[in-house]
Amino acid sequence: xxxxxxxxxxxxxxxxxxxxxxxxxxxxxxxxxxxxxxxxxxxxxxxxxxxxxxxxxxxxxxxxxxxxxxxxxxxxxxxxxxxxxxxxxxxxxxxxxxxxxxxxxxxxxxxxxxxxxxxxxxxxxxxxxxxxxxxxxxxxxxxxxxxxxxxxxxxxxxxxxxxxxxxxxxxxxxxxxxxxxxxxxxxxxxxxxxxxxxxxxxxxxxxxxxxxxxxxxxxxxxxxxxxxxxxxxxxxxxxxxxxxxxxxxxxxxxxxxxxxxxxxxxxxxxxxxxxxxxxxxxxxxxxxxxxxxxxxxxxxxxxxxxxxxxxxxxxxxxxxxxxxxxxxxxxxxxxxxxxxxxxxxxxxxxxxxxxxxxxxxxxxxxxxxxxxxxxxxxxxxxxxxxxxxxxxxxxxxxxxxxxxxxxxxxxxxxxxxxxxxxxxxxxxxxxxxxxxxxxxxxxxxxxxxxxxxxxxxxxxxxxxxxxxxxxxxxxxxxxxxxxxxxxxxxxxxxxxxxxxxxxxxxxxxxxxxxxxxxxxxxxxxxxxxxxxxxxxxxxxxxxxxxxxxxxxxxxxxxxxxxxxxxxxxxxxxxxxxxxxxxxxxxxxxxxxxxxxxxxxxxxxxxxxxxxxxxxxxxxxxxxxxxxxxxxxxxxxxxxxxxxxxxxxxxxxxxxxxxxxxxxxxxxxxxxxxxxxxxxxxxxxxxxxxxxxxxxxxxxxxxxxxxxxxxxxxxxxxxxxxxxxxxxxxxxxxxxxxxxxxxxxxxxxxxxxxxxxxxxxxxxxxxxxxxxxxxxxxxxxxxxxxxxxxxxxxxxxxxxxxxxxxxxxxxxxxxxxxxxxxxxxxxxxxxxx
Numbered sequence: 001x002x003x004x005x006x007x008x009x010x011x012x013x014x015x016x017x018x019x020x021x022x023x024x025x026x027x028x029x030x031x032x033x034x035x036x037x038x039x040x041x042x043x044x045x046x047x048x049x050x051x052x053x054x055x056x057x058x059x060x061x062x063x064x065x066x067x068x069x070x071x072x073x074x075x076x077x078x079x080x081x082x083x084x085x086x087x088x089x090x091x092x093x094x095x096x097x098x099x100x101x102x103x104x105x106x107x108x109x110x111x112x113x114x115x116x117x118x119x120x121x122x123x124x125x126x127x128x129x130x131x132x133x134x135x136x137x138x139x140x141x142x143x144x145x146x147x148x149x150x151x152x153x154x155x156x157x158x159x160x161x162x163x164x165x166x167x168x169x170x171x172x173x174x175x176x177x178x179x180x181x182x183x184x185x186x187x188x189x190x191x192x193x194x195x196x197x198x199x200x201x202x203x204x205x206x207x208x209x210x211x212x213x214x215x216x217x218x219x220x221x222x223x224x225x226x227x228x229x230x231x232x233x234x235x236x237x238x239x240x241x242x243x244x245x246x247x248x249x250x251x252x253x254x255x256x257x258x259x260x261x262x263x264x265x266x267x268x269x270x271x272x273x274x275x276x277x278x279x280x281x282x283x284x285x286x287x288x289x290x291x292x293x294x295x296x297x298x299x300x301x302x303x304x305x306x307x308x309x310x311x312x313x314x315x316x317x318x319x320x321x322x323x324x325x326x327x328x329x330x331x332x333x334x335x336x337x338x339x340x341x342x343x344x345x346x347x348x349x350x351x352x353x354x355x356x357x358x359x360x361x362x363x364x365x366x367x368x369x370x371x372x373x374x375x376x377x378x379x380x381x382x383x384x385x386x387x388x389x390x391x392x393x394x395x396x397x398x399x400x401x402x403x404x405x406x407x408x409x410x411x412x413x414x415x416x417x418x419x420x421x422x423x424x425x426x427x428x429x430x431x432x433x434x435x436x437x438x439x440x441x442x443x444x445x446x447x448x449x450x451x452x453x454x455x456x457x458x459x460x461x462x463x464x465x466x467x468x469x470x471x472x473x474x475x476x477x478x479x480x481x482x483x484x485x486x487x488x489x490x491x492x493x494x495x496x497x498x499x500x501x502x503x504x505x506x507x508x509x510x511x512x513x514x515x516x517x518x519x520x521x522x523x524x525x526x527x528x529x530x531x532x533x534x535x536x537x538x539x540x541x542x543x544x545x546x547x548x549x550x551x552x553x554x555x556x557x558x559x560x561x562x563x564x565x566x567x568x569x570x571x572x573x574x575x576x577x578x579x580x581x582x583x584x585x586x587x588x589x590x591x592x593x594x595x596x597x598x599x600x601x602x603x604x605x606x607x608x609x610x611x612x613x614x615x616x617x618x619x620x621x622x623x624x625x626x627x628x629x630x631x632x633x634x635x636x637x638x639x640x641x642x643x644x645x646x647x648x649x650x651x652x653x654x655x656x657x658x659x660x661x662x663x664x665x666x667x668x669x670x671x672x673x674x675x676x677x678x679x680x681x682x683x684x685x686x687x688x689x690x691x692x693x694x695x696x697x698x699x700x701x702x703x704x705x706x707x708x709x710x711x712x713x714x715x716x717x718x719x720x721x722x723x724x725x726x727x728x729x730x731x732x733x734x735x736x737x738x739x740x741x742x743x744x745x746x747x748x749x750x751x752x753x754x755x756x757x758x759x760x761x762x763x764x765x766x767x768x769x770x771x772x773x774x775x776x777x778x779x780x781x782x783x784x785x786x787x788x789x790x791x792x793x794x795x796x797x798x799x800x801x802x803x804x805x806x807x808x809x810x811x812x813x814x815x816x817x818x819x820x821x822x823x824x825x826x827x828x829x830x831x832x
Contacts, residue, residue, distance in 0.1 A: 023087035026060035027095040028230050029053050029073060034128075034200075036229055037075055037099060045070040045082070056229035056253060065089040073097050096230075096782065117587045118511050118536035120208040120550035121219075121602065123147060123639075126649060130196035131236075131829065132726050133712070134760030134789040136269060136820065138241065139192040142728075144204055144221070147639070147653050149708030149732045151754040152800055153791070153819060154186035154269070155619050159703045160206050161604060162633030162659030163218030164614065164621050166561055170194075172223045173289065173303050174355070174431070175371050176214065180309075180347035181560055182377045182421055184620035186800070187270050188345055190283030190309025195260045197234055197245045198287060200226040206637075207604055208550030208583035211496045211515030211532045212431075212442055217554040217579040217608070225289045225303070227256050232782075238827035240266050254293040261286055269791075272821050277316040277339065283309035297360070303353040303371075310346055315339035315383060320803075320815050321392060334392035334404060335805065335815045341414075343381035350374045366432040369446075375423040384414045387805060389815070409806060409813075417458040423560065424451045438502045442515075445495035451488070452560055456568050458482040462806070480741075484568030491522040492557060509538040521557045523572050528555045544589040554579045562612050565625035566741045575627045580607045598641040606633040611661060615738045616702040618801050618817070622740065631701060633659035648714040648724070655708040660698040666743060667695045699746050700736040707733040722764035730756045737802055749814055755796050762787040766830075780832050787827040795822040 029040045036057025043050030044063060053059045063069060065087050073081040078099040087093055116124045125143055135142035141156035148160050157165040157179075170177040170193070177193050205213070205220040213220045226247065233246030243262035249255060262285040270279040286306045293299050321334040353371035360366060391406035429446030460480040498515025513534040520527045532552030539545065556562075558574045565571060585602030610627040635657030644650050671691035709731040716724040737749040766784040799816040806812055 021065035021089040023063050023065040023090060024060060024092040025063055025071060025085065025087075025095060026058070026092060027097065028057045029059065029075075029097045029099060030057060031078070032098065032100055034098075037078075040073055040075040040099070043072050043074075045072055058230060063087065065091065073099060075099055077101060117546045118538075118548060119205075119210075119513075120534050120536075120548050120583050120585070121205045123204045123206065125202040125204060127196055127199040127202055129649065129712070130199075132714070132724075132760070132762065132787075133728055134726055134758040134787075134791065134825075135728065136240070136266070136758070136791050136823075137189075137192065138196075140194045140196055140199070140202055140221070140223070141192055143712070146651075146710035146712050146728050146730060147204070148206060148219075149655065149705060149710065150730055150756070151705075151732055151735060151751070151798070152186050152619065153756055153758075153798075154266075155189055156192040157186075157619055160219040161606065161635065162657060162701060162703050164616065164703055165619075166559070166621055167216050167218035167556060169214050169216045169220045170223075171213075171221070172305075173225055173301065173353070174367070174369060175303060175351065175353040176373075176427070177351065178349070178373055178375065178423075178425070180349060180375065180377050181423070182345075182379045182419060183347065184379075185618045187266075187273070187279075187281070188309075188311045188347075189619070190281075190347065191241075191262055191264050191285045191307065193305070193307065193349075194221075194223055195243075195245070195262060195285065195287050197243070198225045198258055198260050198289065200224050207602075207606075208534065208552065208581055209532075210513055210534065211498045211517045211530070211552075212444060215494060215517065215519050215530075215555055215557055215576075217556045217577060217581075217606075226258055227291055228258060229253065229256070232832060234829065234831045236827060236829040238787075239268055239825050240264060256291045258289040259287070269820055269823055272823060274320050274818055275313075275315050275318040275337075275339075278312075278314040280312035281310070283307070297358060299357045301353075301355045301357065303351065303355075305349075305351040307350070308346070308348040311343070312345075313343040315341075315343075315385075320818070333390065333408070335387055335389040335803075336404060337385045337387045339383055339385050341381070341383035343383060345380065346376075346378045348376045363435045364432065367430065369427070369429045369431075371425075371427045373423075373425040373427075375421065377419075377421040379417055379419040382414075382416050384412065386410075386412045389805060389813070411806060412463040414461040416460070418455075419458060420455045421560075422451075422453040425449070440500040440502075442498045442500070443496065446493075448490075448492040448494075450490040450492070450559075452486060452490070454484070454486040454560075456482050456484045458568075482566075482568040484564075484570070486564075486570050488523070488570070488572070492519060494519040504537075508540050509536075511536045519555065519557060521576070524558070524575055526557070526576055528557075528576060528578075529553075530555055546587040547585075548587065549582075549584040551582050552580075554581055558612070561621060562623050563625055564623065566622060569625070571625040574612065574625060575610045577611055577627075578609045581605070595643055599638065600641075601636065601638045603636040604634065608632060608661075613661065613663060613743075614702065615740050617740060624743075628665075629661045629663045631659065631661035633657065633701075644713065645715055645718075648716060650713045650715075651711075653708075653710040657705065657708070659701045659704045661701050662698045663696070663743060663746075666697075667693055668744060669693055696746075702736060702738060705732050705735050707731070724762045726760040726762065728758050730754065739804070749802055751799050751801075752816075754798050755794065756798065757793040758789065758791050759793050760787050760789040782831045784828070784830040787829070789825040789827065791823045791825060792821060797821065 029037045031037055038053055038055045038057055040053040041050060042059055042061055051059060051061050066089060068086050070082050070084045078101055081097055081099055116122050130140055130143055133142055136153045137156050141158055145158050148158055183189055201224040203222040209220045228247035229249050231248035235244035241264045245260035247258045264283040266281055267279050288304045290302045291299060316339055318337040351373050355367055355369040358366040388410045390404040390408040393400045393403055393405045395401060426449045427446060431444035434441040459478045462479045496515055496517040501512040504510035515532055517530040530553040534550040536546055536548040555576045555578050557576045563570045563574050583602055583604045588599045590597050608631040611629040611631045612623050612627060613629050614621050614623045635655060637655040639651055639653045641651045669691040711729040713727045732754040734753050735751045736747040737751050739745040739748045762785050765786050766781055798819040800819050801817045802814040803817055804812055804814055
């Protein structure tokens with residue numbers, strides 16, 4: 001009897017249990033920077049017991065079915081998050097939960113990262129901001145240009161603290177990145193080499209960087225791609241660019257993959273420029289980052305990038321005008337050009353990098369790397385332009401409105417090029433670190449083998465008033481000829497050692513970074529050592545301030561561009577450009593009302609020797625190929641980071657700077673002729689008696705700009721956070737423009753101030769994933785955003801360079817080449 005009763009009770013218990021209907025909720029918990037959060041507590045509202053997330057932030061919890069319930073996600077230092085559900089029997093809801101930090105603090109990328117506060121020149125960039133920024137080029141570089149200034153919205157190139165683009169280092173997962181070298185006009189550029197959808201961390205050093213980074217003299221952009229733990233991705237389409245990416249990992253988390261595809265055609269953007277014609281630009285980019293965990297101590301990483309861009313232009317005509325054409329004229333003057341011919345360019349680059357990460361023990365980590373970078377470029381054009389310029393009639397009531405009514409000159413010019421460039425860079429390197437308490441020692445060494453093969457065949461012909469320039473009655477002269485063939489093989493050996501020392505105590509925090517680099521170049525046989533040091537100090541003050549300073553030597557061994565002279569010859573004996581840099585500043589956290597704020601200020605001075613002088617025409621940097629100058633750059637920069645509204649990061653940047661150079665043997669003579677007039681002659685001219693020698697001294701460098709302003713602002717409706725506005729504004733004061741290949745007339749022209757405002761409006765088309773049912777056709781999407789962007793909101797005709805022409809009297813005039821007018825773009829972005 002007792003056995004029978006026990007059997008019945010067990011049967012009833014099992015029956016009751018089987019009738020309890022169950023469902024599941026699974027997914028991932030992340031922080032505001034999309035980093036996984038391990039150890040997050042997940043409980044059903046009203047229950048005491050629950051689960052915690054794994055080391056990768058993932059979870060799966062059993063929940064009741066066919067009844068309303070709520071899950072509470074809680075973690076120390078973060079606000080609790082509640083999610084409400086009603087699930088059918090056996091249904092499994094997948095949900096990614098983002099936790100916000102508690103207290104009045106900015107995003108971790110701004111305030112809480114102490115590394116950023118203690119390292120001189122470091123600015124951390126939120127990868128998410130790159131997808132919302134309204135910009136014609138987009139990407140990471142568009143954000144950097146707001147920080148450091150810009151004068152060209154069509155390029156991803158940027159100038160930092162008086163340097164040019166060639167002086168900047170770019171890394172993706174510790175592999176150095178290069179861009180095509182033959183690009184001379186920003187409209188020829190394709191995609192940026194960095195895919196922001198794949199980026200996890202973006203660190204930008206605008207000066208005074210550590211010894212562990214390579215041998216350049218301006219800045220470092222350090223990109224780390226993601227190692228995903230769950231499946232996800234994104235897709236976007238706009239009038240200018242399209243792309244998608246997906247990511248994921250195996251169930252045992254040993255294998256992770258990250259793939260991205262992008263394409264770009266800015267035909268609509270280019271067709272609005274002054275030169276009218278048939279533009280056919282296209283660019284395609286494929287990137288992959290794969291990791292495989294061989295063991296708990298060994299992990300393989302593979303980075304692959306394949307990028308190609310084509311640019312075809314069949315120009316038809318151009319109408320240019322300026323109100324400041326010459327000191328002799330005050331009226332609006334204009335230039336009409338009619339073209340014949342075409343341009344066809346191809347730029348193809350690839351990178352394959354393989355690395356092995358080794359964890360020897362808790363204190364020692366090693367990394368072994370091998371990579372190959374390949375570059376194959378072809379530049380072909382043969383374009384003839386017939387021009388006619390003079391005073392244009394702007395009287396709308398006149399029958400000649402829009403026509404040139406007072407001609408001043410006419411002529412023909414022809415530009416021809418058949419250029420090809422192939423570069424292969426093979427690299428083997430090693431780096432490691434050793435953590436021993438207050439000392440964190442880092443070291444590295446590498447070998448680069450570079451092969452450069454180049455063929456240049458480029459010339460320009462100018463005809464004005466029925467004779468060719470330069471004029472010779474017996475010979476047909478070309479105004480510029482460049483013919484060369486180069487084959488170079490260069491070996492570079494480099495390395496570094498650095499100690500990161502933590503001093504002080506919990507009240508007064510002091511960090512010191514001391515290190516040195518070395519490099520040897522087989523081409524010029526230079527062996528250089530570059531010591532560098534950084535110091536930060538957080539005093540025991542009521543105000544949250546970190547003081548920091550840096551000093552060091554920075555060298556830049558010559559590469560392809562620097563060695564090539566104006567005539568196409570290559571100076572293989574060119575020395576490295578050298579720079580001594582000094583930086584001092586502070587980082588201040590404060591609150592303005594209920595909004596947190598961060599202010600960073602840095603003053604810097606750079607002394608440069610063995611300078612290789614250059615001219616900049618659009619994006620083409622043309623060097624003189626000689627160490628024939630000394631220079632300096634000095635200035636002060638201040639940036640303010642804040643949230644104007646919660647979860648809408650904004651910043652404002654202002655910089656004052658000056659950079660000048662003093663060329664060797666840069667002088668001229670003046671003397672009085674028989675009529676008493678003062679005559680100026682070149683240094684190479686035959687000098688008459690009683691002439692006076694004049695040294696030119698310091699002049700502005702091509703990148704010299706007194707004032708730069710940058711604003712990145714985000715806001716949303718107070719009643720609806722799903723409707724947002726994004727604004728970026730850039731102002732840069734005037735810059736000098738040098739007459740190409742003419743040392744005597746450096747700073748002869750001035751490029752007027754650059755003013756650019758872009759605005760974007762975005763709306764969330766798809767609500768939170770947790771609010772959608774499992775049978776929804778959009779079930780797999782996290783969110784979908786639509787954006788309307790207005791480029792060049794104020795429709796300002798910015799100047800990028802000048803075109804020099806002759807009139808009937810053989811006088812030279814300068815016509816500004818303008819950048820893009822106002823343009824509207826539409827973008828659709830979906831994440832899953």
